[in-house]
Amino acid sequence: MNEGTISETATRLDKFLVPYGREIILENIEYENGTRVLRLRIREGNRFTVMDLDPGSASRLGSALGDWAKDAPS
Numbered sequence: 001m002n003e004g005t006i007s008e009t010a011t012r013l014d015k016f017l018v019p020y021g022r023e024i025i026l027e028n029i030e031y032e033n034g035t036r037v038l039r040l041r042i043r044e045g046n047r048f049t050v051m052d053l054d055p056g057s058a059s060r061l062g063s064a065l066g067d068w069a070k071d072a073p074s
Contacts, residue, residue, distance in 0.1 A: 006031045010039070021045070 013026040025041040029052065037052040053061065 006033055008032070013038075 027039040
């Protein structure tokens with residue numbers, strides 16, 4: 001470990017395929033200092049988008065996704 005680097009522990013929560021060949025991975029990340037984030041990884045071919053969300057942002061995103069899904073035609 002490099003000086004000034006905080007170690008993290010990752011626990012996979014879910015992994016699933018979405019349309020157009022993309023893959024989503026959700027991980028709980030816990031840092032040694034007690035900070036906890038939800039890591040959202042989106043794989044599109046060889047490209048990855050990685051976003052760390054705090055609990056408030058994760059909750060807001062979850063609510064928005066749920067609202068959208070309820071209103072989407074079947």
